[in-house]
Every structure is written in structure tokens, then in C-alpha cells.
Amino acid sequence: MAIEKTDIVIVGMGAVGGILAAELGKAGMKVVGLERGPRLTTADFNPHDELRYFQRQDLRPNWKRQPVTWRANPSVRARPMNVLNYGNQAGGGTVHYGTLSWRMHEDDFRARSQTIEKYGASAIPQDSSLADWPVTYADLEPYYDRAEYELGVSGKAGNLQGKKVDGGNPFEAPRNRDYPLPPLLMDQSGVLFAEGARKLGYHPFSSPRAIISQPYHDRASCTYCGFCQAFGCHVGAKSSILVTKLPEADATGNFKLITGATCHHVNTDNSGRATGVAYYGPDGSDNTVEAEIVILAPFIYDNTRLLLLSKTDKFPNGLANSSGQLGKHVMAHIMAKVFAAYDDRYVNIYMGPSAQKHTIDDFNADNFDHSGLGFIRGAQISIGPADLEAGPIGTAMSMDPPPGTPKWGAAYRDFLGKYFTRYGAINAQTENLAYADQTIDLDPEVRDQWGMPAPRVTYDWRRPNERARVEFLLQKMEGVAHAMGATQVWRGALSPGAPGAHHEGGTRMGNDPKTSVVNRYGQTWDIPNLFLIGSSTFPSMSGFNPTLTIQALAYMSADAILKRYKSKPGPLA
Amino acid sequence: MAKHDASRREFLVRAAVGAGAAAGAAASAGLVPGAAAQDQMSHMEGAASAPGQQHPSGSEHGAFFNHADAATIAAFTERLMPSAPGKPGARDADVLNYIDLALAGAYAELQDFYRRGLAQLEAYCRATYKEPFVRLNPEQQDEVITSLENGKATGFTYPSAREFFNTLRIHTMEGMFADPLYGGNRDFAGWKLVGFPGAQAIFTPTDLQSTQAFTREPIVGLQTIAKGPAGRG
Numbered sequence: 001m002a003i004e005k006t007d008i009v010i011v012g013m014g015a016v017g018g019i020l021a022a023e024l025g026k027a028g029m030k031v032v033g034l035e036r037g038p039r040l041t042t043a044d045f046n047p048h049d050e051l052r053y054f055q056r057q058d059l060r061p062n063w064k065r066q067p068v069t070w071r072a073n074p075s076v077r078a079r080p081m082n083v084l085n086y087g088n089q090a091g092g093g094t095v096h097y098g099t100l101s102w103r104m105h106e107d108d109f110r111a112r113s114q115t116i117e118k119y120g121a122s123a124i125p126q127d128s129s130l131a132d133w134p135v136t137y138a139d140l141e142p143y144y145d146r147a148e149y150e151l152g153v154s155g156k157a158g159n160l161q162g163k164k165v166d167g168g169n170p171f172e173a174p175r176n177r178d179y180p181l182p183p184l185l186m187d188q189s190g191v192l193f194a195e196g197a198r199k200l201g202y203h204p205f206s207s208p209r210a211i212i213s214q215p216y217h218d219r220a221s222c223t224y225c226g227f228c229q230a231f232g233c234h235v236g237a238k239s240s241i242l243v244t245k246l247p248e249a250d251a252t253g254n255f256k257l258i259t260g261a262t263c264h265h266v267n268t269d270n271s272g273r274a275t276g277v278a279y280y281g282p283d284g285s286d287n288t289v290e291a292e293i294v295i296l297a298p299f300i301y302d303n304t305r306l307l308l309l310s311k312t313d314k315f316p317n318g319l320a321n322s323s324g325q326l327g328k329h330v331m332a333h334i335m336a337k338v339f340a341a342y343d344d345r346y347v348n349i350y351m352g353p354s355a356q357k358h359t360i361d362d363f364n365a366d367n368f369d370h371s372g373l374g375f376i377r378g379a380q381i382s383i384g385p386a387d388l389e390a391g392p393i394g395t396a397m398s399m400d401p402p403p404g405t406p407k408w409g410a411a412y413r414d415f416l417g418k419y420f421t422r423y424g425a426i427n428a429q430t431e432n433l434a435y436a437d438q439t440i441d442l443d444p445e446v447r448d449q450w451g452m453p454a455p456r457v458t459y460d461w462r463r464p465n466e467r468a469r470v471e472f473l474l475q476k477m478e479g480v481a482h483a484m485g486a487t488q489v490w491r492g493a494l495s496p497g498a499p500g501a502h503h504e505g506g507t508r509m510g511n512d513p514k515t516s517v518v519n520r521y522g523q524t525w526d527i528p529n530l531f532l533i534g535s536s537t538f539p540s541m542s543g544f545n546p547t548l549t550i551q552a553l554a555y556m557s558a559d560a561i562l563k564r565y566k567s568k569p570g571p572l573a
Numbered sequence: 574m575a576k577h578d579a580s581r582r583e584f585l586v587r588a589a590v591g592a593g594a595a596a597g598a599a600a601s602a603g604l605v606p607g608a609a610a611q612d613q614m615s616h617m618e619g620a621a622s623a624p625g626q627q628h629p630s631g632s633e634h635g636a637f638f639n640h641a642d643a644a645t646i647a648a649f650t651e652r653l654m655p656s657a658p659g660k661p662g663a664r665d666a667d668v669l670n671y672i673d674l675a676l677a678g679a680y681a682e683l684q685d686f687y688r689r690g691l692a693q694l695e696a697y698c699r700a701t702y703k704e705p706f707v708r709l710n711p712e713q714q715d716e717v718i719t720s721l722e723n724g725k726a727t728g729f730t731y732p733s734a735r736e737f738f739n740t741l742r743i744h745t746m747e748g749m750f751a752d753p754l755y756g757g758n759r760d761f762a763g764w765k766l767v768g769f770p771g772a773q774a775i776f777t778p779t780d781l782q783s784t785q786a787f788t789r790e791p792i793v794g795l796q797t798i799a800k801g802p803a804g805r806g
Contacts, residue, residue, distance in 0.1 A: 047795050048772035051751035056679070187781045223775040234774065345784045350769060351776040392750035392769050397743070408653040408722075408742055409715065413660060413766070420767035421786060 002287040006032040006256075009277055009291035011263040011306070012298035014092015015547050016533045016554040018241030018249065019147075020295060023558035025252030029566070032289050033249075034261040034279050036066075036298075037089035042243065045232030050391035054230040059096040061088040065449040068301050072460040072497040078443055080454070085501045086299035090257060091242030093299070094547065098229035098355025098388050099210040099238055101153045102380075102544035103144045103552075105365045106137040106173045111540045114366050115376050123376055125465045128433040129329050130376075131539040134511045134520040134573070135556075137173045143552035143559075145176055151551070152216045152239040154181040155208030169205050171361040184213045184222060189349045189424035190358035192340075193383035196484030197360050207359045207382060210239035210547075219243060222353065229355040229388045261287075262450055263302075266294060266310040266319055266530065274319075274530040280450050292569075293529050293561065295522075297554075300330075300536035301455035304440040304506040309452065320507070320524035320532070325517050327441050329434040329508050331541040332499030334461050336379070336430065336470045337386070337492030339399065340481035341423040349424055350390035356382035356427065356545075363476055364543040365431070375468040379428040380543040381477060386425045386492070395420055402490040425492065426480055428473040431543040432461050440506045460497040470494065502535065502546050509537040511573075519573035521560045522553065528571050533557050633670040633756075636677035637684065641705075642691050643669060648707045649694075650745045652714050661762035663745055671748030671757025683740070690737040693729045694721075700728065754795045761792045772798060 008024055010017045013035040021031045052058045061084045069078035087093035107114040110132045115123050124130050147153075157178040158168025183206035186194070194204040211222045211233075222237040236243045249255040260282030267275045267288070276290035296303050304327040308318040318326050359382040361367060370376055384390075387398035396416060401407060405415050443456035474491055481489040510516025513525035522533035533554055535546045542549075560572050634643040647669045656662030663669075676684055694717070698706045702713055709717065720726040721738035729737065748757030750764065752772070758764060764771055768786055771793040780787060791797065 047798060048774075049752055049754075049795060051747060051755055055747060055751070185778055185781055188784060224781060225772075225774055225776065227772070346786050348780075348783065348787055351781055351787075392763060392767050393747060395767075396746035396750060408718070408745075410655045410657065413654050413657075413662060417660060417766045417768075420769065 001285060002281075003290065004032065004288075005290045006030045007291065008032070008293045008295060009034065009289045010295045010297055011277060012036075012092060012296070012302070013090045013241070013246070013257060014087055014297065014299070015094050015241060015550050016297035017295075018091065018094075018245035019551055019554040020297065020533070020558050021255050021257075022245040022248035022252065023555065024561065025249050025254040027562045027566075029254060031249070031255045032291070033255065033257045034263050034277070034289070035090045035257060035259045036061075036262050037087070037259065039090035039246075039257060039259050040095070040232065040242070042232070042234065042236040045234045048225065048227040048231070048234070050227070050389075050393050053096070053227075053232075054389050054391060055393050055397075057083065057230070059087060059089060059230070059232060060084050061086065067443075067446050067448055067454040069443045069446050069454050069456045070498055071456070071458055074458060078446070078456045078458070080446060081457075081498070089242075090246060090259060091240045094210070094238075094240040095232050095242050096230050097240075097547060098545070099353065100356050100545035101148065101151075101155070101208045101210045101548040102542075103140075103173060103175070104137065104542045104544055104549055105171065105367070107366045108540065108542040108544070109133040109135060109137050111366075111377060118366065119370060119376065123370070125433065125463065127435055127437070127463075128465070129436045130433050131329075131508070131510065131515075133539050134509055134516075135553075139520075140549070140552045140556065141173075141176060143555040144548060146555050147548055147551040149180045151210055151244045152181060152212045152219070153179055153208055153210050153548070154184050154213040155179040156183050156206060158205065167205060169359070169361050170203050171364065171367045179208060181213045181216060184209060184211060184353060185224065187224075187349070187352040187357065188347045189383045192347065192424065192484045193358045193426070193480070196480050196482075199483045200479060202360045202362045202480070204358055204360050207356050209353055209355075211353055212237050212239060217244075224352045226350045226352055226354055226390055228353045263298075263306060264309065264450060264452055266296070266306055268310070268312055268315065268319060268527065270314065272314055272527060274527050293531065293565075295531045295533060297533050300503050300506050300534065301440055301457070303532050303534070303536045305442065305452070305455045307507070308442055315526070320517055320526045320530060322526050323514055323517060325508055325515060327439050327506050328436050329539070330438040330440055330457060330459055330499075330503065330505040331432055331434050331538070332459065332461065332501070332503045333429045333541070333543075334432065334466075334470075334495050334500040336428040336473055336477070336494060338426045338474060338477035338481050339386070339402070339423055339488075339490050339492060340426065340484050340486035341402075341419045341488045342485075343422070343487040346421050347424055348421055349385050350421075354385055354390045355388040356380070356384050356429070358383050360480075363428075363473060373468070373472060375465045375472065377431040377433065378469065378543055379430040379473050380545075381426060381428050381473065381480070383424050383426055388427075392416075392420060398492075399423070399425070400490075400492045402488055424484075426477040428470070428477060429543055429545070430461075430466065430469055430473065431541055432466050433463070434505060434508075434540060435463065438505070457499060457503070459499045461495065461499065462497050502541070504535040504538040504541045504546060507532045507536040508539050510539065519571070521557045521572045523557075523572050525571075529569065531557060531561075633667060634673040636673045638669075638673050638676070642687075643673065644707045645691055645694065645705070646672060646741075648714065649718070649741060650748070652711065652718055653742055653745045654749055661766045663749065665759065666749045666757050666762040667759040668745050668748030668757050670759075671751065671755055672744050674756040675744065675747075680744075686732050686737075686740065690732045690740075693732075693734075694737070697726050697728050752795045761794065764792055
């Protein structure tokens with residue numbers, strides 16, 4: 001049982017943990033980082049092995065040893081989810097992610113106000129807990145900029161300081177300067193998608209991705225191998241935390257990474273202060289890190305779980321839960337899909353970075369008039385392979401054949417044999433609203449490898465607002481697919497209620513300690529030296545992938561800790 | 574602490590047995606307790622199981638399946654992905670060998686799932702057609718598979734008919750398309766079927782602009798990479 005002391009302990013070395021470790025370490029603070037998984041290197045990612053990395057999820061948590069359970073509603077028994085879309089190594093999900101790096105729109109930060117102003121309060125579903133953020137886009141802009149430049153994001157500006165720029169996203173919020181790297185090369189699915197979308201008057205553009213299109217910071221650029229989402233990059237072109245911020249943290253001399261470390265408790269004292277954390281080592285030992293500041297930065301489930309597991313007499317409902325909001329307002333994207341297949345040409349969608357290659361933002365956020373549509377908010381619409389990964393196993397798992405074609409037998413063999421190289425999938429990544437009864441709590445039956453209760457997610461995306469939005473988007477995507485000149489167009493199957501990727505919420509941020517768990521800096525209202533940083537704090541989710549916003553929040557919190565908290569510990573907001 | 578350690582050990586033992594299931598298989602199977610080791614031993618006894626032994630079907634097995642079960646799996650997976658001239662199927666790819674090796678290794682926790690599923694399949698075929706699955710003609714075999722897929726086959730408890738079908742479909746696809754390192758996709762049969770060039774380290778701007786099939790040789794597999802003169806740094 002080891003005990004060590006440090007200034008800062010960070011739980012989870014992913015998108016948030018790596019940034020904080022580097023920034024706080026550079027300022028001279030002693031940082032200990034706990035990581036449940038191993039620390040791999042680029043050399044570990046050489047083999048392009050779809051079975052290992054995509055199908056068997058080698059870079060993600062083993063869902064049997066580290067189960068997360070799901071149920072659609074409280075009347076059914078929760079079962080472990082068999083796909084966990086987060087990371088399980090130093091660098092976290094940024095090692096295997098698809099790298100989509102979006103700045104949220106201005107109205108994404110004030111979706112509630114925006115909706116009321118334009119459509120009236122009655123447009124918000126009565127049971128939705130849609131809320132504005134305690135942060136504006138303008139607050140985050142400098143931190144978005146830092147994340148793009150320090151990590152390396154490729155893309156093209158569509159709005160430079162308020163001036164629209166051709167070729168970028170005309171709906172994006174104004175940015176101070178362009179991306180540090182030009183867009184990645186287009187593949188044929190992007191070419192087709194862009195042509196089709198333009199015919200309909202939409203505004204296609206290359207999705208901004210944390211993959212370097214040119215050599216940058218001594219790293220080699222993308223080789224377009226296509227083994228991208230679900231894989232570690234074999235040349236280090238993916239701007240993962242593993243190849244960007246962790247080396248920076250190492251270089252400070254103030255950072256110590258402990259791998260194989262599973263945090264199981266946040267320790268607090270009678271004064272209500274966090275004193276550190278306890279973790280199991282890879283040998284099963286129970287260890288303690290004492291720290292002045294405790295920062296929790298795991299994937300969202302473990303924030304809620306750790307706070308519930310760490311309850312004391314002083315905090316009988318879990319730490320930082322005086323509001324009663326802990327574990328509530330959980331959100332997740334789902335993907336609605338339309339397939340476009342060609343008889344007269346090849347698409348070769350397995351070439352190039354695999355996730356959400358080319359995008360239209362015309363039906364996202366409040367970028368279109370929702371009057372009379374029966375729903376609010378929208379989705380990012382993009383082209384890519386069936387499940388954001390383009391290998392043949394993934395295709396056989398996720399490319400639903402068109403109506404009338406079976407999923408096995410000679411007809412299926414011929415379908416797959418013909419269209420594997422001749423199709424693209426148009427995906428809508430929907431901004432599902434927050435609802436208070438979408439929750440994370442402790443599973444009463446299922447335990448993990450360490451004997452701790454599994455996080456249990458209660459969630460069903462199939463709400464009237466969300467169903468109406470999906471139907472609207474499917475029709476728009478069918479329109480795009482036809483405009484792309486596809487020979488065959490058909491819809492993919494929809495998720496049966498289960499959350500998709502990018503789970504968010506559970507420790508909501510806000511301006512009011514009565515209705516939120518943390519303030520804008522991720523500092524808990526109840527315990528000023530306990531911070532929760534990451535998408536668990538998102539009040540709403542937008543139709544965009546969350547990682548760049550998570551990273552911008554991490555930079556903002558690091559600044560607040562260094563410039564204000566360090567000299568005067570206490571509430572920052 | 575002692576209590577915690579005891580339950581932890583117990584979990585670790587179970588976890589070790591249950592490690593590494595595939596995404597899809599697990600979906601249908603849920604948390605499957607590992608088969609008792611003793612049960613495995615008695616089952617394996619008497620089954621000629623020399624590794625690499627040729628089965629009458631021409632496919633390899635021997636790491637897990639006995640002859641009869643191997644023949645059933647070979648026939649079943651061949652109906653899921655039938656071989657035809659110029660169109661490699663499960664037999665060409667040696668899907669049986671993939672599943673056999675997987676069940677002896679990464680998917681060892683699914684041994685009992687398969688054992689029980691196969692027994693139920695045989696019972697259903699005998700009750701419905703008075704013959705085992707391998708003796709049915711292809712049309713009858715397809716009827717059986719359809720009845721599993723839509724959950725109408727009777728007599729299935731664990732695994733359910735649908736779970737057994739889904740798992741066999743997933744494992745067939747893995748055996749068709751996983752790198753040959755894992756025992757299937759023989760001679761890149763599956764990749765040739767769909768036109769996948771394998772683990773290419775790079776695609777050029779010209780490749781990205783092409784509207785034609787990508788035909789540049791060779792198809793690259795993991796063992797090619799491992800043996801390559803300079804590797805792919």
C-alpha cells in the first residue's frame with residue numbers, strides 16, 4: 001500500500017488529463033496521473049488488424065472486466081453493453097478516435113435561450129432539461145484556438161473574424177484565425193457527397209480532423225491508410241494526446257504517470273475537502289495519492305460512479321451532490337444512416353481517414369428554420385463507411401443490405417462482393433436533448449473486475465422530439481444520396497434505444513449550485529479542490545463530436561487553476 | 574479487505590475464462606459464465622483432435638471441435654457464405670478453422686455456447702427432418718437457418734435460436750475477413766471476394782482520385798508485414 005503526496009492528482013490520462021498534466025506541470029506544479037490502462041507507443045500500432053482493434057476492441061475497455069450496463073427504462077433489467085466507445089490507455093479515446101475536431105456553434109452554448117427566442121418556450125419538450133451553458137463561444141474561442149494549434153487539426157475556416165470564406169463551413173462561429181493545417185485530401189466518397197450536396201444548395205466541406213495533413217511539430221503526416229477510427233495511428237499522424245501532450249508533460253519533469261491504476265475512491269476529510277484518491281494497482285494493491293487538488297477526467301461514467309462510491313457522512317448522497325443532480329441529464333449521439341451504392345463506378349471508401357469524412361452543417365443546431373417541424377436542434381450530416389470504419393468485418397457488421405436482400409447466403413455474398421468497394425454511408429449524428437430521467441447510477445447486480453458496482457446507464461433516445469428529427473434527417477439524406485447519383489439508396493437500421501457514441505452529462509455544469517454539479521471550470525460547487533473536467537459536464541451536446549470542446553474546457557480550467565486558484569484556493573465562480 | 578480480495582480473486586478467475594469476446598457475439602450472448610474445465614475435458618476425450626487434421630469437408634479443425642461438430646459448422650457457415658466459381662465462400666476461406674481456433678483461444682468462454690447451440694440445432698433438425706443438419710439438402714439447411722434467424726426454430730433455450738444464428742453469422746464474417754493470421758481468410762479469399770487490398774500502409778493522391786477498382790498487388794497481410802524486408806516503420 002503505497003502513499004505518495006503531490007500537488008495535483010489527475011484520474012484518467014485522456015483528452016483532458018493529458019492537457020492538464022502538461023499545462024500544470026509546465027507551471028511547476030507536481031502532477032501525478034493515474035491511468036487504468038497501459039501506455040502504448042506508435043510502434044505498437046503498426047499492424048493493421050481489423051479483428052483485433054475494431055471487432056475485438058483492443059484499445060477500448062474489455063466490456064466484461066469493466067462492464068457498463070444499459071437499460072432503456074427502469075422497468076427492465078440492465079445488461080452490459082458490448083461495445084464501449086472510450087479509451088483504455090494513456091491518451092484515452094484520442095488514441096483510437098475518428099479525430100473529428102469541432103468548435104461548437106454559438107447557439108450550441110445557449111440552445112435553450114435560442115429556442116425560446118425563436119420558437120417560444122413551448123417548442124422545448126416539457127420533459128427535457130435543455131439548459132444553456134455557463135460558458136459562451138466567445139469565452140472558449142481562445143482555448144479552441146490553442147487546442148487546434150497545439151495538437152494539430154486540419155481543416156479550412158468558413159468564418160474568419162465574421163468574414164465568410166468559401167470552402168469552409170459557412171455556419172461555423174467566427175474564428176480568430178484559420179486552422180494550422182490545410183484540409184486532408186478528399187477521397188471519392190467526399191467528392192460524390194460534395195457534388196450531390198452542392199446540387200441541392202447545401203454547403204459541403206472537409207470535416208476538421210485532428211490528423212495532420214502535412215508534417216507538423218516533428219510528426220509525419222497522414223498516409224491515408226484508412227485504418228483510423230478504432231485504430232492507433234501507425235505513423236503518429238493522429239494528433240492523439242499520446243503523441244502530443246504526454247511528451248510535453250514528460251518534459252516538464254513534474255509529471256509522474258502511473259499506469260494500471262484504477263481509482264476506486266475520492267478521499268475527503270471532515271472539513272469537506274478532498275484529500276486525494278485511492279486506487280488499485282495492477283497487482284491488486286490498494287494505494288493512495290494525497291493531493292492539494294483532485295481532478296477527475298475519466299470517461300463520463302466514472303465521474304458519477306466515483307462520486308457515488310465516495311459518499312461519506314458529510315456527503316451522504318455522494319460527493320458534490322448537494323444539488324441532487326449527480327448522474328442526471330445523460331445524453332448520447334445516435335447515428336441515422338442512409339446508404340448510397342453505385343453500379344457504374346467504384347468509391348473505395350476504405351481509403352483515407354475513415355470517420356465522417358466530408359460534412360454538411362446545413363441541418364445542424366439552429367442553422368435551419370425549425371418552425372412547424374415538430375422538433376428542435378439538428379445533426380451533423382457526413383459521408384463515411386457504415387460504422388465509421390471501412391474494413392470488411394466492420395462492413396459485414398454494419399452495412400445493412402437493402403430491403404429484399406438477405407443478410408446471408410449467396411445473395412448476400414454477391415451484395416457484399418459487389419458493393420463493398422462501391423458504396424458510401426451518409427450519417428446524421430443527432431443532437432439528442434437532455435432529459436433528467438436519462439441517468440447514470442450504480443448497478444445493483446453487475447460488478448467489475450475490482451468488485452465495484454458497474455455504472456448503469458438508463459437511456460432511450462426514442463423520444464418524440466428525437467424521432468421526428470431522425471425522420472426529417474433521413475429524408476434529407478435520401479435526397480443527398482439521390483443527388484450523388486447513386487444507383488441504389490436505402491436506409492440503415494436505427495438503434496433500438498441504446499446510446500450511441502459520445503456519452504455526455506451526469507455532472508452538469510451551470511451557474512447555480514442548486515441545479516448543477518460544477519461551475520464553468522469544472523470545479524464542484526461543494527468541494528472547491530475537486531474538479532470534474534470533460535463531457536460529463538456538458539449541459540447540452542450539439543450535433544458535433546465533443547472532443548475539441550472537451551479539450552478547450554481543459555485549457556480553460558488549467559488557466560483558471562494557474563492564474564487564480566493557485567494563488568488563492570477557493571471557489572472560482 | 575480480506576473479503577474484498579476473495580471476491581476480487583473470484584472475479585479474476587471468471588474474467589480470465591471470459592476474456593476477449595467479440596463485439597457482436599457478446600451482444601447476443603450476454604455475460605456467459607465460463608464452461609467448467611472438467612466438462613471441456615470429458616467432451617474432448619475420445620474426439621480425435623490432432624491439430625491441423627484434415628476433415629472430410631476439406632477444412633481444418635481440431636483445436637476445439639470434434640468431427641461431427643466440425644462438419645456441422647462447416648456446412649452451416651458454407652450456407653451463410655456459399656462458395657461459387659470466382660466467388661470464395663466460407664469453405665474456401667476456411668471459416669471452420671478460424672472458429673475452431675477462436676473457440677480454443679480468444680473465445681474460449683463461448684465453448685459451452687457452441688456446444689449447447691449445436692446440440693439444440695441437431696435436436697431441432699432431427700425433430701423436424703429426421704436427419705442431422707449435415708444430411709439435409711441445401712434448401713432444407715437454408716430453411717433451418719431461416720428459422721433460427723427469425724427465432725421460430727423450436728427447442729432452443731440457451732443459446733436462443735436467434736443468438737446462435739447471430740453469433741454464427743458474426744463469426745463467419747470474422748473468419749471470412751479477419752487477417753489470415755487468425756486461421757481463416759485463407760489465401761485472402763474473403764478479401765478477394767470483396768476487393769479489399771488488406772493492410773496497405775499508404776494510399777496515394779492518385780489512388781484517392783480513382784473511380785476504378787484498386788488492383789495494385791500485393792494484397793498485404795500481417796505476416797507479409799512481419800516478414801517484409803524493411804517492415805513499415
